[in-house]
Amino acid sequence: MAKLDIITLPDRKLRMRSAPVERVDDEVRKLMDSMLEAMYEAPGIGLAAVQVGVPRRIITIDVAQREDESAEPDPLFLINPEILWTSDERQTAEEGCLSIPEYFAEVERPAEVRVAYIDRDGKKQEIEANGVLAICLQHEIDHLDGKLFIDYLSKLKRDMVIKKFAKQARLGPKPPVL
Numbered sequence: 001m002a003k004l005d006i007i008t009l010p011d012r013k014l015r016m017r018s019a020p021v022e023r024v025d026d027e028v029r030k031l032m033d034s035m036l037e038a039m040y041e042a043p044g045i046g047l048a049a050v051q052v053g054v055p056r057r058i059i060t061i062d063v064a065q066r067e068d069e070s071a072e073p074d075p076l077f078l079i080n081p082e083i084l085w086t087s088d089e090r091q092t093a094e095e096g097c098l099s100i101p102e103y104f105a106e107v108e109r110p111a112e113v114r115v116a117y118i119d120r121d122g123k124k125q126e127i128e129a130n131g132v133l134a135i136c137l138q139h140e141i142d143h144l145d146g147k148l149f150i151d152y153l154s155k156l157k158r159d160m161v162i163k164k165f166a167k168q169a170r171l172g173p174k175p176p177v178l
């Protein structure tokens with residue numbers, strides 16, 4: 001599969017609702033491998049298929065090197081993920097998104113989640129997470145429903161970000177910095 005490009009605001013695909021995967025086959029596994037490669041290269045800790053322009057319910061995540069740079073890669077592949085439970089306790093953390101480059105803002109979300117998904121072998125799995133992984137799971141699952149982390153901000157802040165990216169797209173790529 002050719003190298004995947006990550007789409008950014010204001011690409012309207014980011015607002016699409018992704019379709020469930022019917023069958024986990026080699027094509028799906030190949031897509032996930034290419035997504036993982038694009039995610040590591042970005043670099044990022046999570047990627048939804050729609051961010052490479054493929055509106056299917058597929059996510060790759062690896063938070064291993066987030067806390068310890070020398071840690072071995074520990075990728076997670078989630079197909080048709082579904083949030084089963086969220087804690088009442090909430091946490092606030094700064095988030096960014098590969099599709100909204102160089103913009104970061106604080107978002108409040110449930111501190112713990114339990115998620116059901118299908119793994120790359122087609123087996124049903126469940127995962128319970130807190131900390132960065134819990135945030136990442138919620139952020140990526142939001143992508144599958146066309147939701148972005150800026151949707152949690154005030155309308156004023158969100159509109160500013162959307163405007164900034166729309167303007168950038170009109171002006172074309174930034175000139176090189178000399």
Ligand SMILES: [Zn+2]
Nearest residue numbers: 096097098099
């Ligand atoms: Zn994102």
